[in-house]
Amino acid sequence: MSEGSCLRFETTAVHGDKGYDPLTGAISFPIYQSSTFRHGGLNESTGYDYSRLLNPTSEEVENTVAKLEEAKYGIGFSTGLAAIDAVLRLFKPGDHILISDDLYGGTFRLFREIYSVYGIKHSFIDTTDLDEIVRNINENTKAIFIETPSNPMMKVTDIKAAAEIAKLNNLIVIVDNTFLTPYFQKPLNLGADIVVHSGTKFLGGHNDTLAGFVVTNSDAIKEKIIYYKKATGAVLSPFDSWLILRGIKTLHIRMDKSQDNAIKIAEFLRVHPKVEEVFYVGLPESKGYVISKKQSSGFGAMISFKVKDKADVAEILKNVKVITFAESLGGVETLITYPQTQTHSEVPQEIKDRLGVTDKLLRLSVGIENIEDLIQDLKKALG
Numbered sequence: 001m002s003e004g005s006c007l008r009f010e011t012t013a014v015h016g017d018k019g020y021d022p023l024t025g026a027i028s029f030p031i032y033q034s035s036t037f038r039h040g041g042l043n044e045s046t047g048y049d050y051s052r053l054l055n056p057t058s059e060e061v062e063n064t065v066a067k068l069e070e071a072k073y074g075i076g077f078s079t080g081l082a083a084i085d086a087v088l089r090l091f092k093p094g095d096h097i098l099i100s101d102d103l104y105g106g107t108f109r110l111f112r113e114i115y116s117v118y119g120i121k122h123s124f125i126d127t128t129d130l131d132e133i134v135r136n137i138n139e140n141t142k143a144i145f146i147e148t149p150s151n152p153m154m155k156v157t158d159i160k161a162a163a164e165i166a167k168l169n170n171l172i173v174i175v176d177n178t179f180l181t182p183y184f185q186k187p188l189n190l191g192a193d194i195v196v197h198s199g200t201k202f203l204g205g206h207n208d209t210l211a212g213f214v215v216t217n218s219d220a221i222k223e224k225i226i227y228y229k230k231a232t233g234a235v236l237s238p239f240d241s242w243l244i245l246r247g248i249k250t251l252h253i254r255m256d257k258s259q260d261n262a263i264k265i266a267e268f269l270r271v272h273p274k275v276e277e278v279f280y281v282g283l284p285e286s287k288g289y290v291i292s293k294k295q296s297s298g299f300g301a302m303i304s305f306k307v308k309d310k311a312d313v314a315e316i317l318k319n320v321k322v323i324t325f326a327e328s329l330g331g332v333e334t335l336i337t338y339p340q341t342q343t344h345s346e347v348p349q350e351i352k353d354r355l356g357v358t359d360k361l362l363r364l365s366v367g368i369e370n371i372e373d374l375i376q377d378l379k380k381a382l383g
């Protein structure tokens, strides 16, 4: 749609980039389930040659995600970690990267177990503390990798302030925007250079597929990331592209409803006698609340909470009926996770202790069910 650039978020989410199949007029963008494309003759191409390089369905979802982030380029990957992996290939041995210490366990593992072997150095720091960022920059530092709100402690980094520090020091700012999605937060507009997504989560929204995206305005970064994808092959398949496109059509509705439910659940938990502390950026007493109000248009639907008695953890996980005990997040179903042994099993205990990821911490990804049913379920499970 040529007028696409001036359309508002919800319209782009529903209509996508092209909006329909130019060839047939199909409203549901077709799944071009083809690995290769016919050439009419020597040096002739429709623009599509081989699906590891470009596929029409993948292209549609990539451009849709780019538009939602108000960015020039979106590049799809088979998973969120494949997207992050491609970004890390921008760096070379000796380079040093600052990383939010509280972050998705798989990203942690990628830095610590995979890229450190190839000489890419890193420091896990509290990126919510701007002085700590400045203190940890050395002559080899090339980038800051920020997850905000962070996983699972919901710490909020001031993206704009971090980006200002980064610019002064020639660092690339990478933001994992999985938790809030572009509906609630657009890091590129706040000064970030690269956004990464696990499309598996809220973008897809239905716990039915895996996907990842890299989003940027930089021509040079885009060229490199596309080249890495072409050279290493972690592409987003046509069918998965279609599932994500379909999920995105309701992104704004799902985010609003999940957030409404999350606020009510956070309020319920915060006064519950068995709960010690609730971590939700939408609570005014939350540390990240003020910065969130400034840089995001919503608080999202991720909540962590600490119970007073660790014996309650097993009880809750056994007794939830509507809420499902499962890893992952961002779907229409409410899930409860135990970060200590699930999402953060790979993070060394001393770091988990420092962050507060203990055997009393549980994480909720709030879905779009009826709020009374969710609260009743938690009430019963908490006993």
Ligand SMILES: *Cc1c(COP(=O)(O)O)cnc(C)c1O
Binding pocket: 079, 080, 081, 082, 104, 106, 107, 147, 151, 176, 178, 179, 197, 198, 199, 200, 201, 210, 211, 212, 329
């Ligand atoms: C799940 C997740 C990832 C990894 O994405 P996959 O699609 O599972 O590979 C990265 N970052 C965050 C914040 C996540 O929640």
